[in-house]
Amino acid sequence: MNAREAERSLLSMVGVFKTFLARDGTPFAAVEDLSLEIEAGQTVSLIGESGAGKSTCGKLALGLFAPDSGSVVVDGTEILGLSARAMRRCRGKLGVVFQEPHQSLNPRLTVMRIVAEPLLIHERSLDRKVRSERVRQALDAVELPWAYREKTPRQLSGGEAQRVGIARAIVHNPLLLVLDEPTSSLDLSVQAGVLQLLERIQQNHGLGYLYISHNLPTVRFLGGWTLIMKDGRVVEEGPTSTLLTTPKSEYAQELLGAELSIF
Amino acid sequence: MGTLLTVKGLSIGFRQYGVMTNVIHGIDLAIQEGERVGIVGESGSGKSLTARSIIRLLPIGAIPTVSKLQFKDLDLQQIPERRMRSVRGSRIGFVAQNPFGALNPVMRVWRQFARLYASHGAAGAKAEWRQRTEEILRSVGLDEAGRVADAYPHELSGGMAQRVVIAMAVALEPELLVADEPTTALDLTVQKRILAVLDRVTHTGTRSLLLVTHDLGVVTELCERVYVMYQGRFVETGPTLSVLRHPQHPYTEMLVNSMPSRLRDIQREPGGPGTPRGAETMSQGCGFAPRCPYAFDRCTIEVPALESRESECLAACFHERLPDRPVGSAMTPRPRA
Amino acid sequence: MAQTDTGPQHANSAVGVAPGEMRSSHVFFFRVREWSGVLLGFAVLGVLVTAALSGPTPYDPLLSDPSSILEAPSGEHPFGTDRNGFDILARTFEAAKTDLLLAIEGIGLALAIGVTVGLFASARGATGEIIMRGLDAFQAFPLVVLSIAVVTLMGNNVENIVFAIAIINFPRFARLVRSQALTLRESLFVQAAVAFGASKTRVLFRHILPNTTELILAQVSIGSAHAIRVIASLTFLGIGVSPPTPTWGAMIRKGSRQVLSGEWWTFLFPGLFVVLTVIAFNLIADGIESRRVQRHGT
Numbered sequence: 001m002n003a004r005e006a007e008r009s010l011l012s013m014v015g016v017f018k019t020f021l022a023r024d025g026t027p028f029a030a031v032e033d034l035s036l037e038i039e040a041g042q043t044v045s046l047i048g049e050s051g052a053g054k055s056t057c058g059k060l061a062l063g064l065f066a067p068d069s070g071s072v073v074v075d076g077t078e079i080l081g082l083s084a085r086a087m088r089r090c091r092g093k094l095g096v097v098f099q100e101p102h103q104s105l106n107p108r109l110t111v112m113r114i115v116a117e118p119l120l121i122h123e124r125s126l127d128r129k130v131r132s133e134r135v136r137q138a139l140d141a142v143e144l145p146w147a148y149r150e151k152t153p154r155q156l157s158g159g160e161a162q163r164v165g166i167a168r169a170i171v172h173n174p175l176l177l178v179l180d181e182p183t184s185s186l187d188l189s190v191q192a193g194v195l196q197l198l199e200r201i202q203q204n205h206g207l208g209y210l211y212i213s214h215n216l217p218t219v220r221f222l223g224g225w226t227l228i229m230k231d232g233r234v235v236e237e238g239p240t241s242t243l244l245t246t247p248k249s250e251y252a253q254e255l256l257g258a259e260l261s262i263f
Numbered sequence: 264m265g266t267l268l269t270v271k272g273l274s275i276g277f278r279q280y281g282v283m284t285n286v287i288h289g290i291d292l293a294i295q296e297g298e299r300v301g302i303v304g305e306s307g308s309g310k311s312l313t314a315r316s317i318i319r320l321l322p323i324g325a326i327p328t329v330s331k332l333q334f335k336d337l338d339l340q341q342i343p344e345r346r347m348r349s350v351r352g353s354r355i356g357f358v359a360q361n362p363f364g365a366l367n368p369v370m371r372v373w374r375q376f377a378r379l380y381a382s383h384g385a386a387g388a389k390a391e392w393r394q395r396t397e398e399i400l401r402s403v404g405l406d407e408a409g410r411v412a413d414a415y416p417h418e419l420s421g422g423m424a425q426r427v428v429i430a431m432a433v434a435l436e437p438e439l440l441v442a443d444e445p446t447t448a449l450d451l452t453v454q455k456r457i458l459a460v461l462d463r464v465t466h467t468g469t470r471s472l473l474l475v476t477h478d479l480g481v482v483t484e485l486c487e488r489v490y491v492m493y494q495g496r497f498v499e500t501g502p503t504l505s506v507l508r509h510p511q512h513p514y515t516e517m518l519v520n521s522m523p524s525r526l527r528d529i530q531r532e533p534g535g536p537g538t539p540r541g542a543e544t545m546s547q548g549c550g551f552a553p554r555c556p557y558a559f560d561r562c563t564i565e566v567p568a569l570e571s572r573e574s575e576c577l578a579a580c581f582h583e584r585l586p587d588r589p590v591g592s593a594m595t596p597r598p599r600a
Numbered sequence: 601m602a603q604t605d606t607g608p609q610h611a612n613s614a615v616g617v618a619p620g621e622m623r624s625s626h627v628f629f630f631r632v633r634e635w636s637g638v639l640l641g642f643a644v645l646g647v648l649v650t651a652a653l654s655g656p657t658p659y660d661p662l663l664s665d666p667s668s669i670l671e672a673p674s675g676e677h678p679f680g681t682d683r684n685g686f687d688i689l690a691r692t693f694e695a696a697k698t699d700l701l702l703a704i705e706g707i708g709l710a711l712a713i714g715v716t717v718g719l720f721a722s723a724r725g726a727t728g729e730i731i732m733r734g735l736d737a738f739q740a741f742p743l744v745v746l747s748i749a750v751v752t753l754m755g756n757n758v759e760n761i762v763f764a765i766a767i768i769n770f771p772r773f774a775r776l777v778r779s780q781a782l783t784l785r786e787s788l789f790v791q792a793a794v795a796f797g798a799s800k801t802r803v804l805f806r807h808i809l810p811n812t813t814e815l816i817l818a819q820v821s822i823g824s825a826h827a828i829r830v831i832a833s834l835t836f837l838g839i840g841v842s843p844p845t846p847t848w849g850a851m852i853r854k855g856s857r858q859v860l861s862g863e864w865w866t867f868l869f870p871g872l873f874v875v876l877t878v879i880a881f882n883l884i885a886d887g888i889e890s891r892r893v894q895r896h897g898t
Binding site for chain 2: 049050158187188189191192195196214216217218220221254255257258259260261262263
Binding site: 062064084087088091092094095096098100103104105106107108109117118121122165168178 | 787788789791792793794795796797798799802806807810811
């Protein structure tokens, strides 16, 4: 992949390796030789079972760890070795949604303050009125009433809390969202609404999604490109629709064979 | 095949500020010998409480009332706790969601089995028990039975630990196995294997299964009959495939339509962002009315009872037939706004 | 199960209300019962402070009347008089001012130092551990010896009592703050803040600290109870406060000389007030802590 292509993509990870030390000192490879690319409006999904390394991947994309080798390029900028200031600027182009809605929100803050945080970090020059308006737009986008702004997380249901998390992730107009199992803790009926919401938001804002999940039906719904991970390595990748219908690798077939449906 | 378990009029309430509030509202449940029944519902539906009330293991503060709780020849409502303790394990087995919560972390596996035998007054020498333990471990697919028997729980993987729990649950040959979300915490491929184990231990027809889950695929895989639960009531029940493929209650329909594979076909967003906290239990009438696309005035005043529908199903709804078409038929996609 | 929607997390709070069943006055009654410990504690302290500030008797606590020495409790002197002719009731309440003020100042200082040290120690791994071990040393120090040392070095002033209390109590807060900070660092919302680009300062002051205050509150109350006892002990020994300023400890000491001659009112009342105040603080601490545990589970 040449430099010009890397500039077009929102996120580009090439040959990324990350090893951790287990408690007894032995190293284990959390991520081995991972490469992926996400363009505007595109969803790239990482699926795999627990311990496959997909969460670590998400954290590498966010710059929360530095890779041992390989490159992570966000919107044309290599994030390895960036100064704290430059890193923060970079983070302004990213948004994150986590798995546990209630645990990812500060229980002492109001919805307003939670959603406004990325603005307070990245767009400090905004005056209060403008900031308030931006929060309102974000809440609109996730279909929560403006009246909710004074509520605390404890007063919200799981689905509502997750919507607040999504509002927070888009309020500063990022280019890319990293979604780490965003629907895994939600009831089925709530998950449906959140999935449709995520799709709508992506279409309206042209966001790229790095979607991490072990839930195959949700991955299929979002479409795009999928990488199947096992023990830190990418076992197979391809367009979501075909990969999750007729995979070629043995592991992928095993995974799909374990999927249950009502039909 | 006789009736194994009959539950009639089960209600469970909690007392807060001196006022009793019910979370389970007078449900009826029956399991035949050799039958595999599922309870499906989302969080807050009361399915876990229901399963636990059968073996009388309710959380502190839960106040159950039931008009009938008959397990074969035993009236489970009347017998003293001492007797109930011997029923648990030897006649009704229980498997919970977290295997590591059910196993004693400081005891090796064989010892936990030994304790199980001893507490149920089983006679026999240590060598016999050990052999029997290893046999049972093998029967749930743990081929290295010897190694597993010597292990501590933390040395086992999640899947292996859950197999051990299942093994302990069926060790004394109970007639009923109750499983509360047994695979929710497990990976997909591990889940498949555990479900196969559950299939094996209940397939012979001599052991019944009551499976509680939120996963529609899981219940389809194992159970021939299902109860759909919403806010402490059964809203629909019948043969699993009939209920899930041709739902006759709006909630079941919404649940089935919420599966991501269905989302492209349906016209509207199912269910909305979920009911805000506290709101659901404050309305009179049918609990689902606030979210129901077919609700009319009667729905907010009266609570519908379970009534017969087609294909041996029962549904609790004032509509005798749902206005919409059943799951699986194609629909016109909504034009994009 | 990890599902979180239409219903609350655990069965014990799975309650809604049938319409018409719960009037707000009904709830109020139960709420009051729940909070009864804390309310009682505050009530006692409130009465004490108001009385102390407004002076409950016509007698000046600092003026003695040599004509009425060692009079037993009566309508005139509800708590009797001491060997110098002071009205004990007046002095007991006046002493409340001193003792409570010292306790508040001491704990306040301990809080300020403790929180700072705790936050600082939480930010660095190994240095933090060293600091914690240093704190162990502070806490192991016998209070009386420390106070005497402070007084010897710095003079017999009332401020030194405040320092002694602060020194003995700040490790309590430092430890709490540090352990909570370390726990919160692993929590998802802190990770979220970092992922969104929050600086370490922002994380510390906007996310970690606000979630630590509830935990600290109960400790402030317990520390105050402890401080009252410490003040009583130190002033009993004569450290810090000189006559005629009354403190409970000094009054007890003076009154204890009457033990053999049987004038019980000279030492009983100040002692009683120490006990009452300590109980009040403990009730408050208890109430705060059980409320917090009820909400958070740990």
